[in-house]
Amino acid sequence: MILYEDAALVVLDKPAGLSSEEGVPAALRAHWNAPDAFVGVVHRLDTGVSGLMVYARTPAAAAALSRQVTQSQEAYAVQDGRAEGKSTAPQFVKQYRAVLAGVPDAQLPAAGVLRDYLFKDSRKGRVFPVSRPRKGVREAVLEYRILATAGESSLAEIILHTGRTHQIRVQFASRKHPLYGDGKYGSRQKGSIALQSCGLRFVHPDTGKPMAFSLPLPAAAPWKEFLELGE
Structure with a gap:
């Protein structure tokens, strides 16, 4: 659209x-x-x-x-x-929302910055967190905050500092909070991956005018649980 x-x-x-x-x-x-x-x-x-x-x-x-x-x-x-x-x-800012399995805990506080080294295995079509830098490994950084919880799931707002393949999915899954519907990285729920690019800011290349766009929460499950909370 x-x-x-x-x-x-x-x-x-x-x-x-x-x-x-x-x-x-x-x-x-x-x-x-x-x-x-x-x-x-x-x-x-x-x-x-x-x-x-x-x-x-x-x-x-x-x-x-x-x-x-x-x-x-x-x-x-x-x-x-x-x-x-x-x-x-930053001139070009991407903001995301995600529904995560679980609620904030010691591995994932209510807000913070996640830093990991990620390795992309092209043969397996997966990305893995690793403990230290080596050939083929790239550092991944994002900031997040939990906006709301509903039962055993959480709604997170995320801003990417790096743009690595499957970054958001892997960084949260590695902390035992996979994205809803992301079976590749450990979700037990079926359905679409509950990740939305919800905010975008940049400068118009011709006019120099700041441009900002945002999207509301989707109305389908699992997002609708948070709509009902007024988030």
């Missing part, structure tokens, strides 16, 4: 099950009835995850948005102590 578009970019709510790198660009070209239209992919979202994405409609816009992604990665690295440099505010 397209939320905003102009000559430089388009912002949409990607449905779960559609590839962000191939499926969405193809769907946009079909929507525009323009098979040769330029669609620049500047960030990614797992196929099984829904939510906000921005795509560039010109090469210049793609380059400008990609620079913002890089600037934000560098800003977070300085903020986290992973790199040296002048502290600056």
